[in-house]
Amino acid sequence: MLELICPLCQQPLLSGSRQWVCANGHSYDQARQGYLNLLLVQHKKSRQPGDTPTMLACRQAFLDAGHYQPVSDRIGELLGAAGPHQLLDMGCGEGYYTARLQQQLPECAIGGMDISKDAIIKACRRGREIQWLVGSTARLPVADASLDAALSVFSPWSWDECLRCLKPGGQLLLVGPHGDHLLALREQLYDSIHPTPELIKALPEGLEIVNDQTLRYALDLTPADLASLIGMTPHGFRSSPERQRTVVETGLTGLEVAMRMVLLQRS
Numbered sequence: 001m002l003e004l005i006c007p008l009c010q011q012p013l014l015s016g017s018r019q020w021v022c023a024n025g026h027s028y029d030q031a032r033q034g035y036l037n038l039l040l041v042q043h044k045k046s047r048q049p050g051d052t053p054t055m056l057a058c059r060q061a062f063l064d065a066g067h068y069q070p071v072s073d074r075i076g077e078l079l080g081a082a083g084p085h086q087l088l089d090m091g092c093g094e095g096y097y098t099a100r101l102q103q104q105l106p107e108c109a110i111g112g113m114d115i116s117k118d119a120i121i122k123a124c125r126r127g128r129e130i131q132w133l134v135g136s137t138a139r140l141p142v143a144d145a146s147l148d149a150a151l152s153v154f155s156p157w158s159w160d161e162c163l164r165c166l167k168p169g170g171q172l173l174l175v176g177p178h179g180d181h182l183l184a185l186r187e188q189l190y191d192s193i194h195p196t197p198e199l200i201k202a203l204p205e206g207l208e209i210v211n212d213q214t215l216r217y218a219l220d221l222t223p224a225d226l227a228s229l230i231g232m233t234p235h236g237f238r239s240s241p242e243r244q245r246t247v248v249e250t251g252l253t254g255l256e257v258a259m260r261m262v263l264l265q266r267s
């Protein structure tokens with residue numbers, strides 16, 4: 001089990017049967033689906049933060065078809081090498097990578113956290129052994145120096161919170177797009193391609209890079225897969241519906257995944 005803390009007073013949370021309570025008497029009910037909501041209303045920036053239900057459905061369809069399984073396999077290899085006991089997937093979405101990690105690292109206590117309640121409700125169906133949490137990467141609901149590993153796949157993260165929660169020697173794996181990621185798709189959807197922002201702009205003191213790699217492979221997608229891929233990303237609302245339709249109807253050649261994976265270690 002992860003060492004959860006109260007989002008109000010940061011005291012440890014102790015579990016009862018369906019309720020978690022801190023020493024100051026703040027209590028949080030476990031939802032019937034199995035997740036714990038540790039996101040306080042005053043910490044929400046919108047009523048329904050995170051990805052939309054359409055994006056979630058598209059992501060689940062695309063990921064469950066196995067198109068990013070090589071990414072998930074590599075994540076398991078990179079994080080599994082150090083034999084972590086406590087791991088948090090930050091911004092886990094509907095839990096594809098979290099659930100795969102649970103299979104890859106059966107001895108590890110794994111939590112999946114997302115700011116979107118809809119995403120976590122979907123994630124709960126992936127397995128009850130995982131601690132599913134609604135929460136924000138801006139305030140991780142886990143104790144200081146309690147995590148052996150943290151993961152962020154295409155999600156935001158806070159350096160300060162990662163530094164607070166990782167044990168000395170603990171690892172943080174950041175996964176995000178390389179500039180070439182899905183380039184053939186972006187070339188069809190837009191007149192000009194915006195440069196991909198650097199995954200890491202400046203490294204804080206206390207973390208050092210121990211592995212930096214880009215995983216590349218070709219994707220051969222059906223029209224339905226292409227529609228899911230567009231729908232699960234901001235391309236679904238940023239690009240014109242006509243161009244999206246053309247891509248789905250005519251298909252794409254030369255589509256390539258290029259995922260940057262940076263593994264960092266806490267000193």
Ligand SMILES: C[S@@+](CC[C@H](N)C(=O)[O-])C[C@H]1O[C@@H](n2cnc3c(N)ncnc32)[C@H](O)[C@@H]1O
Nearest residue numbers: 050051091092093114115116136137153154155
């Ligand atoms: C692009 S999705 C990636 C989801 C998942 N990691 C994956 O790759 O399938 C980004 C996720 O980050 C979540 N998110 C955005 N801001 C967040 C925050 N401040 N705290 C936690 N999750 C957040 C969104 O709800 C969404 O599920």
